[in-house]
Amino acid sequence: MARVSDLHLEHAQEMFLAERARREAIRGSLSTPVAAISFAVFALGTLSVEIDVGRLGHVSTLAILFLALGSVAALFASAYQVLLSEWLFVYHEPPRLPDIVGSEDMNDDESEAMARGLLAASYAVAYEEQLKGNAISAMRRTWALRLILLALLLQAVAFVILPFHRGGF
Numbered sequence: 001m002a003r004v005s006d007l008h009l010e011h012a013q014e015m016f017l018a019e020r021a022r023r024e025a026i027r028g029s030l031s032t033p034v035a036a037i038s039f040a041v042f043a044l045g046t047l048s049v050e051i052d053v054g055r056l057g058h059v060s061t062l063a064i065l066f067l068a069l070g071s072v073a074a075l076f077a078s079a080y081q082v083l084l085s086e087w088l089f090v091y092h093e094p095p096r097l098p099d100i101v102g103s104e105d106m107n108d109d110e111s112e113a114m115a116r117g118l119l120a121a122s123y124a125v126a127y128e129e130q131l132k133g134n135a136i137s138a139m140r141r142t143w144a145l146r147l148i149l150l151a152l153l154l155q156a157v158a159f160v161i162l163p164f165h166r167g168g169f
Helices: 006-029 031-050 059-087 097-101 109-166
Strands: none
Touching: 006 031, 006 109, 031 059, 031 109, 059 109
16 A cells, blocks of 8 residues: 655645635625526516506517516526535535544554545545535536526517517507
8 A cells, every 4th residue: 555645645635625615616606696586586577567468469468478487487497506506515524633543642653654544535535525516516506697697688588579569569
């Protein structure tokens, strides 16, 4: 078995800490889709006030309703992606040093080498788990943003059609 040096241990620890910091950065960036969802909901409220459901037989009314329903579906899908992104975050931490060492004498070279190896392996496993979880969460966050953009685009088209709706088309 190869001996784990202090350099190996420091490298494994730095990779783990970098991935943990990335997790927190992804987590912090989830506020962007959440804010955009609230903006889109407000815009839907404005659209719902402007539409005259008494003109349900008009093409413009049906188009606006269809676009609004598509926007609502995209917003729900986006909120679901945000929820999954937060839900799937991995909080895998390496064990504490006293849990690895136990009551063994740290002055013994063999015990110290074993503890260093276990700690480096623990950091490596925690890093791998964090890396996978962060990749999934980042992908979900990206999909949340894409779905919000779709919702906003559908709303924009509905607002473009609104003057034709008011004109009776």
